Amino acid sequence: MATAAAIRTEARAGxxxxxxxxxxxSRLREELSDPVLRSSAxxxxxxxxSxxxxxxxxxxxxxxxxxxxxxxxLVWVCERVPFYRQRLLEAGVDPARLxxxxxxxxxxxxxxxxxxxxxxxxxxxxxxxxxxxxxxxxHTSPGPIFIPRIAEERGGTAALVEEIEAMGVRxxxxxxxxxxxxxxxxGLRIHRAFEEFGCLVINGGVGNTEMQVKVARAxxxxxxxxxxxxxxxxxxxAKELGLDTRKDLPYRLGFSTAEKLTPELREELDDTFGxxxxxxxxxxxxxxxxxxxxxxxxxxxxxxxLFFEFLDPVSGEPTEAGGxxxxxxxxxxxRGLPLIRYAPGDAYRLRAGGCSCGNPxxxxxxxxxxxxxxxxxxxxxxxxxxxxxxxxxxxxGRFQIVVEHRxxxxxxxxxxxxxxxxxxxxLEARRSVLEAALSNAARxxxxxxxxxxxxxxEEIPEAAAGPAFAEAIVESKSPVLS
Numbered sequence: 404m405a406t407a408a409a410i411r412t413e414a415r416a417g418x419x420x421x422x423x424x425x426x427x428x429s430r431l432r433e434e435l436s437d438p439v440l441r442s443s444a445x446x447x448x449x450x451x452x453s454x455x456x457x458x459x460x461x462x463x464x465x466x467x468x469x470x471x472x473x474x475x476x477l478v479w480v481c482e483r484v485p486f487y488r489q490r491l492l493e494a495g496v497d498p499a500r501l502x503x504x505x506x507x508x509x510x511x512x513x514x515x516x517x518x519x520x521x522x523x524x525x526x527x528x529x530x531x532x533x534x535x536x537x538x539x540x541x542h543t544s545p546g547p548i549f550i551p552r553i554a555e556e557r558g559g560t561a562a563l564v565e566e567i568e569a570m571g572v573r574x575x576x577x578x579x580x581x582x583x584x585x586x587x588x589x590g591l592r593i594h595r596a597f598e599e600f601g602c603l604v605i606n607g608g609v610g611n612t613e614m615q616v617k618v619a620r621a622x623x624x625x626x627x628x629x630x631x632x633x634x635x636x637x638x639x640x641a642k643e644l645g646l647d648t649r650k651d652l653p654y655r656l657g658f659s660t661a662e663k664l665t666p667e668l669r670e671e672l673d674d675t676f677g678x679x680x681x682x683x684x685x686x687x688x689x690x691x692x693x694x695x696x697x698x699x700x701x702x703x704x705x706x707x708x709l710f711f712e713f714l715d716p717v718s719g720e721p722t723e724a725g726g727x728x729x730x731x732x733x734x735x736x737x738r739g740l741p742l743i744r745y746a747p748g749d750a751y752r753l754r755a756g757g758c759s760c761g762n763p764x765x766x767x768x769x770x771x772x773x774x775x776x777x778x779x780x781x782x783x784x785x786x787x788x789x790x791x792x793x794x795x796x797x798x799x800g801r802f803q804i805v806v807e808h809r810x811x812x813x814x815x816x817x818x819x820x821x822x823x824x825x826x827x828x829x830l831e832a833r834r835s836v837l838e839a840a841l842s843n844a845a846r847x848x849x850x851x852x853x854x855x856x857x858x859x860x861e862e863i864p865e866a867a868a869g870p871a872f873a874e875a876i877v878e879s880k881s882p883v884l885s
Contacts, residue, residue: 466503466710466721467704467710467712468706468710468733470503470710472710473501473506474498474499476741476743477498477499480498480741481498483532483533484531486530490510506712506744507712510744513745514548514747517530517546517742518548521549527549527551528740530742531551531740532741533551533553537553538552538553542591543587544588545687545849547848548688550588550740556737558595558690559596561708562691562694563592563593563691565705566658566705567600569681569694569762570696570697571656572600575603576625577602577603577626578605578624578627578628578658579607579615579628579629579654580593580597580604580607581628581629581633582630584606587687588687589661589685592691593628605622607619609629612640616640616644616646623653624652626654626657626658627656627678631657631662631664631668631669631680632662632668633813634659634672635668635813636814638672638675638676649675652676654676654677655677655678656681657678659680659683660683663769664680664682681694681697682694682702683695684702684769688740688742688747689732689745690708693766693767696762698758700758701754701768702768703762703764704764705764707735708735710732711731712730712733713728713731713751714728715727715728715729716729716750724753724755724756725753727753727770728751729746729748729773730746731746732747733745749769749771749772751768751769777804779815779851780814780815780817782849782851787872788848788849789875790869792841793821796840796841797825798827798828799821799825799828800822800824800860801821801867801868802819802820802821802867802875803820803864803877804819804875804876805820805878805879806876806878806879807878807879817854818853818854818856820857820862820863821855822859823857824860838855838856838857
């Protein structure tokens, strides 16, 4: 097994201009273009060669990652996926001669496109690169989106191991993972990474807070991994049980993810547990994106298995340091469902200058979701998925999700307000039954609990309707609770 230090060295090299081995990579690309010689082994050789050269593009165009690996990946993908082969052909792009200019000619693939593809050609859509016999596991993310994984995929483990070491985690630490292991990939991904790093891992999962407190106390958990709001809830329940949160729950470090870690919440959790929290962000389809180091001055990009672009959300032009850009990511290496120029709908602010920790990887801060897609309670909610859920019930129209975070409460609240086009649905006898049914459907389909409120059509703005869903998800400011 590669050490975390070796993984970190290899990953950081991806941000440095290095051209050694370019001729060997060129020869190997010729092999990849030969149908007789092309194979997974040839691709693995190209990856190894590319890893030795680690030629990266990091200029004012704000592309980050290994361009050589991206070329090799595109050659591999275009031989296996007709969708991408046609897409690059129409864009006039030769994958073996890809540069930053031609890369931008490839159309962006959005999350809604992926959802639509899998609905039109169930279950996996038109992006599969391998047959089902090559699958080693299958993950599902809200939408639902099915994510087949092949044995060659590391699932972001190398990037997560690097982020874990950057936090100061030690081998032998006891890591308490409270992310979802059920259907979605987050909990399993981080569990594997902590195990590979050398930690003892508690697979806590979500919910059952009192049991989680007892298990964490019994094992003496030293590292927390999960949402900051659930860590807050652990503190609340521990105090209700009469425990001293600093003595009885010896969390030293925290891997915070799936929710925004505000300065106020970071300070509150430090006061409660004496814990040093590290902010991290990833995405179900593409894996780890960035993680905080001990300087706590932005999150370093994790380009082990991804090539990053950041584009102005309005103009589509490359974002410069200091600006805000929408993430567009491309997989590097063989994948069961390769994503090229994939935009999950997240925007980041790019920090200028270097970091005092010495890691040359660029730093970013999460800025927010682009367009109608929004992360609520740690789960990405697709307006199109909500519309589909509502469409299965007659007499309902457009909708709006109102998200609020009340002071003093651990979790966000979300209310799904739906226009009742049929006025009889607002009669109390029908209303309560339908609201309960919609609440259960939202929990099982969208994987999130929401209050349901049926309202008159004029109470839902027209801008909330599809296909744009511009105001389908909105924030609501709530007064401080006394």
